[in-house]
Amino acid sequence: MARRGKKYLEAAKLVDKSKLYTIDEALEIAQKASYAKFDETVELHFRLGVDPRHADQQVRGSVVLPHGLGKKIRVLVFTEGEGEKIAKEAGADYVGCDEYIKMIEEDGWLEFDVALATPNVMPKISRLGKILGRRGLMPNPKSGTLVPPAELPRAIEEAKRGRVEFRMDKTGVVHIPVGKLSFGKEKLAENIAAAIEAVVRAKPPAVKGQYIRSLTLATTMGPGIKLNLSAALSAAGIKTA
Numbered sequence: 001m002a003r004r005g006k007k008y009l010e011a012a013k014l015v016d017k018s019k020l021y022t023i024d025e026a027l028e029i030a031q032k033a034s035y036a037k038f039d040e041t042v043e044l045h046f047r048l049g050v051d052p053r054h055a056d057q058q059v060r061g062s063v064v065l066p067h068g069l070g071k072k073i074r075v076l077v078f079t080e081g082e083g084e085k086i087a088k089e090a091g092a093d094y095v096g097c098d099e100y101i102k103m104i105e106e107d108g109w110l111e112f113d114v115a116l117a118t119p120n121v122m123p124k125i126s127r128l129g130k131i132l133g134r135r136g137l138m139p140n141p142k143s144g145t146l147v148p149p150a151e152l153p154r155a156i157e158e159a160k161r162g163r164v165e166f167r168m169d170k171t172g173v174v175h176i177p178v179g180k181l182s183f184g185k186e187k188l189a190e191n192i193a194a195a196i197e198a199v200v201r202a203k204p205p206a207v208k209g210q211y212i213r214s215l216t217l218a219t220t221m222g223p224g225i226k227l228n229l230s231a232a233l234s235a236a237g238i239k240t241a
Helices: 006-012 023-033 082-089 098-108 119-131 149-161 185-201 227-233
Strands: 042-050 060-064 075-076 094-096 113-119 163-168 173-179 210-217
Touching: 023 185, 023 210, 023 227, 060 185, 075 098, 075 119, 075 149, 082 094, 082 149, 094 098, 094 185, 098 119, 113 119, 113 149, 149 163, 163 173, 163 185, 173 185, 185 210, 185 227, 210 227
Parallel strands: 075 094, 075 113
Antiparallel strands: 042 173, 042 210, 060 163
């Protein structure tokens, strides 16, 4: 087990491991516990009551955070024909197809945060699956990143605003960044509510019993803060039995 530094251990003392916190309480502690010299990212970690081995219990989706992620999002659009003009006018950072496929395959170029594609070029970019897939960058209809040309302006705008894709890992946990500490409690709370609602909405029909088993808030360098699940769901406008 890795040894923790003195600053982390001091920050961890602010968290009562036997307590479940409200979102406001957790954000207040996260602010007090911050010791990094940079603006830390706030993250949510959902432990789900699903079986990752079953294909019908896979959890994935996306959420447009009301206040974004606090960073410039670089958007690459794989497209040809009419899609090129539409994507450029909509503000995409990189637009094209063959040249970017070559750059990614031969040069390992990955200077973008979101990749979108139109259906007409999917046969060409399918071979990038192994490279982009493991990084969560492969365009996919389930994540809303494979869209017809007419929908490119909407998809690009959402990506620029802070559209976050999420996917359950092999241990049944979903990790979602929800903004920067500098956002303040109000904006972070609204982003958190949107993220919780999106994960609940992504619940597979095959999942029975308790879907979200625990929810933890943490910053880039800080300790995990366990949230009161019922209170968090209620704050997100989700009714609990």
